[in-house]
Amino acid sequence: MSELSVNHLLGIKYINKKDIDLIFETADHFKEVINRPIKKVPSLRDITIANIFFENSTRTKLSFELAQKRLSADVISFSAAQSSVKKGETLIDTVNNILSMKVDMVVMRHSSPGAAHFLSQNVKASIVNAGDGAHEHPTQALLDSYSIREKLGDVSGKKVVIVGDILHSRVALSNIYALQMQGAEIKVCGPKTLIPRHIESLGVKVETNLRKALEWCDVANMLRVQNERMDVNYFPSTREYAQQYGLDKTLLDSLNKEIIIMHPGPINRGVEITSDVADSKQSVILNQVENGVAIRMAVIYLLASKIQ
Amino acid sequence: MSQKVLLTSKEVNIILHRLACQLIEKHLDFSDTILVGIQPRGTFLAERLKELLEKEYYISKIALGYLDITFFRDDFRRTSKPLEANKTQINFIVENKKVVFIDDVLYTGRSIRSALTAIQSFGRPSEIELLVLIDRRFSRHLPIQPDYRGRQVDAINDEKVKVCWKEQDGEDAVYLINK
Numbered sequence: 001m002s003e004l005s006v007n008h009l010l011g012i013k014y015i016n017k018k019d020i021d022l023i024f025e026t027a028d029h030f031k032e033v034i035n036r037p038i039k040k041v042p043s044l045r046d047i048t049i050a051n052i053f054f055e056n057s058t059r060t061k062l063s064f065e066l067a068q069k070r071l072s073a074d075v076i077s078f079s080a081a082q083s084s085v086k087k088g089e090t091l092i093d094t095v096n097n098i099l100s101m102k103v104d105m106v107v108m109r110h111s112s113p114g115a116a117h118f119l120s121q122n123v124k125a126s127i128v129n130a131g132d133g134a135h136e137h138p139t140q141a142l143l144d145s146y147s148i149r150e151k152l153g154d155v156s157g158k159k160v161v162i163v164g165d166i167l168h169s170r171v172a173l174s175n176i177y178a179l180q181m182q183g184a185e186i187k188v189c190g191p192k193t194l195i196p197r198h199i200e201s202l203g204v205k206v207e208t209n210l211r212k213a214l215e216w217c218d219v220a221n222m223l224r225v226q227n228e229r230m231d232v233n234y235f236p237s238t239r240e241y242a243q244q245y246g247l248d249k250t251l252l253d254s255l256n257k258e259i260i261i262m263h264p265g266p267i268n269r270g271v272e273i274t275s276d277v278a279d280s281k282q283s284v285i286l287n288q289v290e291n292g293v294a295i296r297m298a299v300i301y302l303l304a305s306k307i308q
Numbered sequence: 309m310s311q312k313v314l315l316t317s318k319e320v321n322i323i324l325h326r327l328a329c330q331l332i333e334k335h336l337d338f339s340d341t342i343l344v345g346i347q348p349r350g351t352f353l354a355e356r357l358k359e360l361l362e363k364e365y366y367i368s369k370i371a372l373g374y375l376d377i378t379f380f381r382d383d384f385r386r387t388s389k390p391l392e393a394n395k396t397q398i399n400f401i402v403e404n405k406k407v408v409f410i411d412d413v414l415y416t417g418r419s420i421r422s423a424l425t426a427i428q429s430f431g432r433p434s435e436i437e438l439l440v441l442i443d444r445r446f447s448r449h450l451p452i453q454p455d456y457r458g459r460q461v462d463a464i465n466d467e468k469v470k471v472c473w474k475e476q477d478g479e480d481a482v483y484l485i486n487k
Binding site for chain 2: 002003025026029032033036037038039040041042043044046071301304305307
């Protein structure tokens with residue numbers, strides 16, 4: 001096993017195909033570990049990790065915490081809502097204060113794009129980006145690709161459509177980088193207002209018709225409409241969005257092939273995806289969650305092995 | 309670099325038969341026993357012994373698993389080269405079973421220490437034994453001794469014991485390599 005080429009996981013853009021392969025290979029081992037009767041290994045017993053979440057999170061935070069605990073790391077978690085950030089402390093000050101308590105790694109979610117990168121240049125700790133604004137969410141993209149690989153054997157040559165709010169989605173951008181690196185073909189699909197201009201320059205195609213996009217693809221990754229990031233109305237109504245871009249069982253069954261349905265969560269049932277689709281056998285949504293723990297264990301383990 | 313033959317293919321074969329017989333003496337029909345090959349190099353010996361027990365001594369249904377100890381090692385972040393993980397495959401619960409760890413060389417004892425911790429993830433065995441092909445007598449770091457040994461070897465720290473298996477290296481042999 002080789003090493004990661006980076007000391008931080010700031011985004012998929014900063015890593016390479018070899019890193020992804022190494023993370024997947026390591027995650028395979030951890031997936032076996034988390035299916036044992038006793039799901040814990042002592043590897044990181046001398047590592048302390050701080051989870052700093054300036055934005056709300058359920059899945060990602062739990063998944064990271066569980067991954068860290070499965071590796072026997074000491075974990076401190078912190079949500080901005082109950083912290084001195086509200087009293088006007090700067091990001092660097094907050095993190096440096098935490099680091100002076102001898103913390104080796106920081107997992108951070110922040111609403112500003114580039115926050116993780118900024119932190120990595122200003123504090124002495126290994127940084128894992130758990131989502132920075134609408135920029136990147138690397139572990140999500142890794143677990144999405146890992147789930148595709150698990151289901152279809154390989155990511156290379158597969159056709160993936162990312163549907164929904166591409167404009168505000170860090171999951172979309174990280175997925176585009178990760179899937180392209182592994183040789184997948186990508187289309188994005190959604191209302192024109194929610195597709196960033198010039199996205200074609202990333203090498204992806206745009207499709208505004210959901211049926212056409214689904215007929216083309218092997219995998220559909222359905223994204224949530226991120227109302228919390230919207231300052232103006234990007235579409236007339238949620239009902240109209242659901243009619244145009246929501247995936248229901250009738251549409252899914254009318255396709256001439258079985259595609260795989262993914263969703264990074266949280267799901268707005270009845271908007272981007274109906275309940276019967278989310279719970280169908282074509283959906284790998286819960287596999288994604290399980291794989292998330294294995295992927296995060298792999299990322300943390302590999303980064304921790306580089307801490308001096 | 310010079311190398312000396314410690315065991316030839318014929319000698320390895322004789323030792324394998326002896327070890328198989330010693331296992332039978334203790335474990336009889338192996339109904340409560342599980343063989344566990346320690347990854348990466350102990351798996352060849354474990355497979356060989358299983359094959360021998362089944363084909364030559366007609367003991368059927370021997371449970372064999374592979375245990376990887378990478379995540380249980382005590383030198384994480386202390387070695388210059390990254391640790392390489394291997395597959396663990398233990399498709400049974402070891403609760404109240406007799407477990408026999410099988411490895412090719414016993415040296416510092418640290419791998420076995422890790423294996424003792426690792427196996428606990430699969431339950432609480434009633435007893436654990438250790439079988440090794442080569443027992444390097446010097447330089448043990450921990451109070452760990454084998455229950456079954458193929459050959460005891462006096463090798464100093466500069467020397468390396470290399471176990472070759474037909475499946476991977478093209479021949480069965482054990483060499484003492486002087487670095």
